[in-house]
Amino acid sequence: MSLIQPRTLKGFRDYLPEAMIPREQLIATAQQVYRSYGFSPIDTPALEYLEILTGKGSDETDRQLYKFQDHGGRDVGLRFDLTVPLARFAAQHVPKLGTPFKRYHIASVWRGENTQRGRYREFMQCDFDTIGTKSVAADIETGLVIHDLFQTIGFSKFTIRINNRMVLNGLLDKLGLASKSTEVLRALDKLGKIGRDKVAEEMTATAGATQEQAEQVLKLSDLAGSNAEILAQLAPLVSGSEIGEEGVSRLNEVLAGIAAAGVEEARIQVDVSIARGLDYYTGVIFETFLDDLPTIGSVCSGGRYDNLAGLFTKQELPGIGASLGLDRLLAAMEELEMLAKVRTPAPVFIPYFDGDRLGAYLKLAARIRGAGIGVEVYPDPKKLGQQLKYADSRGFSVAVIAGANEFAAETVQLKNLQSGESEEVSLAEGPNTLIARIRSILSIG
Amino acid sequence: MSLIQPRTLKGFRDYLPEAMIPREQLIATAQQVYRSYGFSPIDTPALEYLEILTGKGSDETDRQLYKFQDHGGRDVGLRFDLTVPLARFAAQHVPKLGTPFKRYHIASVWRGENTQRGRYREFMQCDFDTIGTKSVAADIETGLVIHDLFQTIGFSKFTIRINNRMVLNGLLDKLGLASKSTEVLRALDKLGKIGRDKVAEEMTATAGATQEQAEQVLKLSDLAGSNAEILAQLAPLVSGSEIGEEGVSRLNEVLAGIAAAGVEEARIQVDVSIARGLDYYTGVIFETFLDDLPTIGSVCSGGRYDNLAGLFTKQELPGIGASLGLDRLLAAMEELEMLAKVRTPAPVFIPYFDGDRLGAYLKLAARIRGAGIGVEVYPDPKKLGQQLKYADSRGFSVAVIAGANEFAAETVQLKNLQSGESEEVSLAEGPNTLIARIRSILSIG
Numbered sequence: 001m002s003l004i005q006p007r008t009l010k011g012f013r014d015y016l017p018e019a020m021i022p023r024e025q026l027i028a029t030a031q032q033v034y035r036s037y038g039f040s041p042i043d044t045p046a047l048e049y050l051e052i053l054t055g056k057g058s059d060e061t062d063r064q065l066y067k068f069q070d071h072g073g074r075d076v077g078l079r080f081d082l083t084v085p086l087a088r089f090a091a092q093h094v095p096k097l098g099t100p101f102k103r104y105h106i107a108s109v110w111r112g113e114n115t116q117r118g119r120y121r122e123f124m125q126c127d128f129d130t131i132g133t134k135s136v137a138a139d140i141e142t143g144l145v146i147h148d149l150f151q152t153i154g155f156s157k158f159t160i161r162i163n164n165r166m167v168l169n170g171l172l173d174k175l176g177l178a179s180k181s182t183e184v185l186r187a188l189d190k191l192g193k194i195g196r197d198k199v200a201e202e203m204t205a206t207a208g209a210t211q212e213q214a215e216q217v218l219k220l221s222d223l224a225g226s227n228a229e230i231l232a233q234l235a236p237l238v239s240g241s242e243i244g245e246e247g248v249s250r251l252n253e254v255l256a257g258i259a260a261a262g263v264e265e266a267r268i269q270v271d272v273s274i275a276r277g278l279d280y281y282t283g284v285i286f287e288t289f290l291d292d293l294p295t296i297g298s299v300c301s302g303g304r305y306d307n308l309a310g311l312f313t314k315q316e317l318p319g320i321g322a323s324l325g326l327d328r329l330l331a332a333m334e335e336l337e338m339l340a341k342v343r344t345p346a347p348v349f350i351p352y353f354d355g356d357r358l359g360a361y362l363k364l365a366a367r368i369r370g371a372g373i374g375v376e377v378y379p380d381p382k383k384l385g386q387q388l389k390y391a392d393s394r395g396f397s398v399a400v401i402a403g404a405n406e407f408a409a410e411t412v413q414l415k416n417l418q419s420g421e422s423e424e425v426s427l428a429e430g431p432n433t434l435i436a437r438i439r440s441i442l443s444i445g
Numbered sequence: 446m447s448l449i450q451p452r453t454l455k456g457f458r459d460y461l462p463e464a465m466i467p468r469e470q471l472i473a474t475a476q477q478v479y480r481s482y483g484f485s486p487i488d489t490p491a492l493e494y495l496e497i498l499t500g501k502g503s504d505e506t507d508r509q510l511y512k513f514q515d516h517g518g519r520d521v522g523l524r525f526d527l528t529v530p531l532a533r534f535a536a537q538h539v540p541k542l543g544t545p546f547k548r549y550h551i552a553s554v555w556r557g558e559n560t561q562r563g564r565y566r567e568f569m570q571c572d573f574d575t576i577g578t579k580s581v582a583a584d585i586e587t588g589l590v591i592h593d594l595f596q597t598i599g600f601s602k603f604t605i606r607i608n609n610r611m612v613l614n615g616l617l618d619k620l621g622l623a624s625k626s627t628e629v630l631r632a633l634d635k636l637g638k639i640g641r642d643k644v645a646e647e648m649t650a651t652a653g654a655t656q657e658q659a660e661q662v663l664k665l666s667d668l669a670g671s672n673a674e675i676l677a678q679l680a681p682l683v684s685g686s687e688i689g690e691e692g693v694s695r696l697n698e699v700l701a702g703i704a705a706a707g708v709e710e711a712r713i714q715v716d717v718s719i720a721r722g723l724d725y726y727t728g729v730i731f732e733t734f735l736d737d738l739p740t741i742g743s744v745c746s747g748g749r750y751d752n753l754a755g756l757f758t759k760q761e762l763p764g765i766g767a768s769l770g771l772d773r774l775l776a777a778m779e780e781l782e783m784l785a786k787v788r789t790p791a792p793v794f795i796p797y798f799d800g801d802r803l804g805a806y807l808k809l810a811a812r813i814r815g816a817g818i819g820v821e822v823y824p825d826p827k828k829l830g831q832q833l834k835y836a837d838s839r840g841f842s843v844a845v846i847a848g849a850n851e852f853a854a855e856t857v858q859l860k861n862l863q864s865g866e867s868e869e870v871s872l873a874e875g876p877n878t879l880i881a882r883i884r885s886i887l888s889i890g
Contacts, residue, residue, distance in 0.1 A: 004500050006536040006757040008490055009521060014534055016542070017485030024476065024486050031469065035790035036814050038821025040462035041469050045453055045567055046491065046523075046553060047511075055449050066492075068513030071557040076454060078491075089459055091451040097461070097788075098838065100824050108491060112516040122490055135824040137803055144807070148814075260804030261811040312451040343542075345480035358582055359705030366589070366706040369481050376483025379545050379580040393543065 011113065011121030017343040023124075023330060026153065027106055030126050030324055033149045034104040037141060039128050042103045044085040046110075050075035052088050055311045064111040078110040082127045082323075090131055091312035099132025099317075106326075120327070129321025131308060136250055138320050139284045139304060140257030146288055146300050146322060147263050153329075154338060157291035161271040164251050164284050165303070168220075168275060170244015171237055175216055180207035184217060185275045191221055220272045227255055227270045234272060247283075254284060282306045286322055290332055299329045342395035346374030347442055349396035349417070351388065353403045355381035360407065364400065367431040373438060375400075391417060398441050400434070416441050456558065456566030462788040468569075468775060471598065472551055475571050475769055478594045479549040482586060484573050487548045489530040491555075495520040497533050500756045509556040523555040527572045527768075535576055536757035544577025544762075551771075565772070574766025576753060581695055583765050584729045584749060585702030591733055591745050591767060592708050598774075599783060602736035606716040609696050609729045610748070613665075613720060615689015616682055620661050625652035629662060630720045636666055665717045672700055672715045679717060692728075699729060727751045731767055735777055744774045787840035791819030792887055794841035794862070796833065798848045800826035805852065809845065812876040818883060820845075836862060843886050845879070861886050 008014060015023060031041070047070070054062050054077070067077040079085050082105045094101050106126045113119040128145060130138045143160060150158045172181045187202040194202075200214040209217070219237060223230045231252060238244025251270060258268055276285045283304030290299060302322025309317050333339050348368055350361050358381075365375040376396070378387045384401070391399055401413040410428045414437055415421070425434045453459060460468060476486070492515070499507050499522070512522040524530050527550045539546050551571045558564040573590060575583045588605060595603045617626045632647040639647075645659040654662070664682060668675045676697060683689025696715060703713055721730045728749030735744060747767025754762050778784050793813055795806050810820040821841070823832045829846070836844055846858040859882055860867045870879045 003758065004496055004756050006497070006533045006754075007494065009492055009494060009515070009519065010517070012490035012492060014490070014538065015486075015488035016538060017487060017548070020486040020488055023488075028473070036819040038789050038791035038794075038819060040789055041460075041465040042462060043460035043465055043468075045457035045459070046555070047454055047457060047567070049452065049454060051449055052451070064516075066513075066515065068511075070454070070511065071509075072455070074454065088451045093459065093461060098835065102821070103462070110491070122492070130824065133824040137797060137807075137822060137824040140803075140807065141822070141824070144811070257804060257807055261807040309451075311449050313448065344483050344485055346483035349483075352582060358585075359702060362582075362585065362589070362702055362706040369593075374481040374483060376547070377582060377586070379575065379578040379582040379586070390543065 009121070011115040011119070013120065013122075018341060019330075021342060021345055022333065022339045023326070026326060026330065027124075027126070029152050030106065030149060030326075031104070033145060033152050034128050036148070037102070037145055039102045039104045039130075039145075042089065042105055043107060044079070044082075044089055044105070046078055046108070047076050048079055048085065048088070050077045052312075053077045053079065053084055055084070061111070064113055066110050066112060079107075080111050081109050082107060082125045086127070086129060086131075087309040088312055090317050091309040091315070094131060094317065095315065100138070101131040102129070103131075104128040124326045126324040126326045127321060128323075129319050131317050131319040134304075134318050136253045136257070139250065139254050140261075142284070142302065142320050142322055143254060143258045143268065143286060144261050144263065146286060146302075147258070147267055149300065149324060150288065153333075155290065158267065159289050159291060160268050160300075161274055161287045161289065161298075162251065162254065162268060162284065163270065163272055163274045164247040165275070165281050166243045166247030166283060167234065167238060167251065167272060168247075170241035170247055171217065171220070173243060174238060174241040175209075175213050177207060177209060177213060177217070180209070182279075183207035184209065188217060188220070188273065189275060191218075191273065196221075223272055227265070227268065230270045230272070231255075250284065276301060276303055280305055284320070290336075292336055293332050296328060296332045296335075299325045299332060301325075340395070344376060344394040344396055346376045347397040348373055348375040348438060349387075349391040349394075349399045350375060350377045351384055351391075351399060351401055352378045352381045353384055353387070353401060354407070357402070357407060360402070364402070364412070364427075364431070368400070368435060368438065371431075371435045371439075373435070373442070373444075388415075388417075398438055400438075414438070414441075454566075456560040456564070458565065458567075463786060464775075466787060466790055467778065467784045468771070471771060471775060472569075472571070474597050475551065475594060475771075476549070478590060478597050479573050481593070482547070482590055484547040484549045484575075484590075487534065487550055488552060489524070489527075489534055489550070491523055491553070492521050493524055493530065493533070495522045497757075498522045498524065498529055500529070506556070509558055511555050511557060525556050526554050527552060527570045531572070531574060531576075532754040533757055535762055536754040536760070539576060539762060540760065545583070546576040547574070548576075549573040569771045571769040571771045572766060573768075574764050576762050576764040579763050581698045581702070584695065584699050585706075587729070587747065587765050587767055588699060588703045588713065588731060589706050589708065591731060591747075592703070592712055594745065594769060595733065598778075600735065603712065604734050604736060605713050605745075606719055606732045606734065606743075607696065607699065607713060607729065608715065608717055608719045609692040610720070610726050611688045611692030611728060612679065612683060612696065612717060613692075615686035615692055616662065616665070618688060619683060619686040620654075620658045622652060622654060622658060622662070625654070627724075628652035629654065633662060633665070633718065634720060636663075636718065641666075668717055672710070672713065675715045675717070676700075695729065721746060721748055725750055729765070735781075737781055738777050741773060741777045741780075744770045744777065746770075785840075789821060789839040789841055791821045792842040793818055793820040793883060794832075794836040794839075794844045795820060795822045796829055796836075796844060796846055797823045797826045798829055798832070798846060799852070802847070802852065805847070809847070809857070809872075809876070813845070813880060813883065816876075816880045816884075818880070818887070818889075833860075833862075843883055845883075859883070859886075 065077045183206040203209040203214040281303040285303035287298035288300035304320040368375045399415040510522045628651040648654040648659040668678045726748040730748035732743035733745035749765040844860040855873045
């Protein structure tokens, strides 16, 4: 029989241990932070009725959908994000679960993307949302969750940029450009790339803005200084527009709330130029940048929306949420050398050195494991050098080595695999001394 | 515009918080135990080339496969288990990663099953395997992992049944029935249902066994007593067959190793009647039963195999592994009332009582959270009774309540939501007293 070539589909990938270990850690950190604010986990099926998935998506997501007929002839598709399933879920279950409904959802999504842009066709999303309240308290909390997330992951230098769509809408309203907001904001989004003059030209061409109107919009990009200074400069630009004034007022409340919870001011930066797409968001907007790697783009983004599930229910469900870009963040952490190069999640290695002593090695391993420290026992009584080479290649931290001499003397050799140093540790009075020495080498309490 | 009906596909389900919270806990426990033995996480794509998936599966799994053509016209399918992807992964990566390769994989699989049997079409598997060694040390370790898994989950009464296919093969070899092992074992598997005489009849009819041969096989079911007694009775039945004697010898070694690691003897039971399918396994076999709910069947099963990836590579990859039946175990834990009925992972609730004090509530929440205790702040300043009703419905443990009087006196009311008891706690000297009282109510260190 000829062999089948072992391979993955284009745009898909295996996660090997050295990629999967930090990914699992990151997921666990996100779960912990989300839970600490009372967000509950949910899960939804990977497959949904096609009509659910195509209802809201753009033409682009519709094109990228993995869709087919199932065994019962139903048209089905693989979810392409976690927002559409949330909308369907909320329409179905929130009437029973009640509001506020706070959920997180960490799961894979699939898109038949063009892989030439370096995109994968399967990736993980890591979303949290609060459904059923328009309160500014939920806006503040979203900022706090993002802050705690990055702090807990281990970043000290990151910036959460914040804006409110009402500010932009208020300004356009005041300028008589409300009906052309899509075109104006699309032009404004290009400011960094094409410069002020070209943006003004585009606003004139696509939105019919006058030179004066374009200048007024572009004043947004002149705002500078501390958050308080920016907000002070922003106020006159929107004064007289009810929605604009409310936007500024809510920005002030969000900043005050985040500060009250003890967040350093440097972590939050008002940035009136961010709009995050043109239709979905209606209130506060967040983007998060790593100060040491800003070019990678926002690694956690989100905002407030008025009506999550309008395609599925007449019940109006306002909400706010954000999504951690798990794969992008892992790529950034690798570039910043924040990921340890280990291919084992157990730090302690016990060579199977003396072929007749398997029981003794297993007992020793069980005792160390009983103290909460992971241990791998090599399964075959090969040469010690070969076993230690394996331990090095996998990134174990310490080896606990015992042969005939050590068993006779009731000792072990404890080898620090990073430094290469060895010490003899007695087992005569039980494993406590050994465990304390291992903890010390691993720098755990 | 008419509404789209929000619904899930037949055979699929949403996981609401009260189902998802224990599921996540169970996954975290499995991860922790697997890691503590040096197993590393991996992940593989949900979608694979169809030829990979249909290569090894049975006719039944082929029929149940979700398969379609992707955007590039490739024939693809959704994985129906984690073993076929492991075989493909091992053929592709183990030459580089080296052996022993110990991995765990916790992920969803899809099967277009008949839902009338109460089966779901999407469910999670939770597998661990050691690839690249035939050592009995890996057999022992598999038993230890299963043991630690159930102990860590919180079971005190469970039984790991153990057998070795070599014992069965040796016996059949000795009886001259080796070429009919499939038919003989299929008949033996029915012993509990149809009784001794009918099994003997079937062995005669389908395997051409003589009455005497059938009697010899059925002697297996007469073995009783302690593990040592069963093995002592087993030895003469297989003596003279090299493979049978090796099977008994390895069973002895596995039992000795598991005992050396400190496992209570009552947790392991030799059961020579288990065969776990007919072709795949070649050595030790494990099944795990809950003593208080044996009828639910085995909740963790596995065993040793000779050649994992023969369809994909000429490299012979022996291994051993087992799979935790996550959904079946959760169903059992629910029936045994081992699951707490909570719909929030944060134990502490802070009502937004005084509309002007949002900052103070957020600060208080941040301080409690800083001590590692999850807190939810209600987002809207509604009536206190309404907020406490919400807290009850979600299963919060304690509420920290503060209104104008409490703020003036620098105190809070701490309410135990289970007992209904309240106490006043001072904040005059910081939050430490409050945190200590909360810890005491939650019964955490």
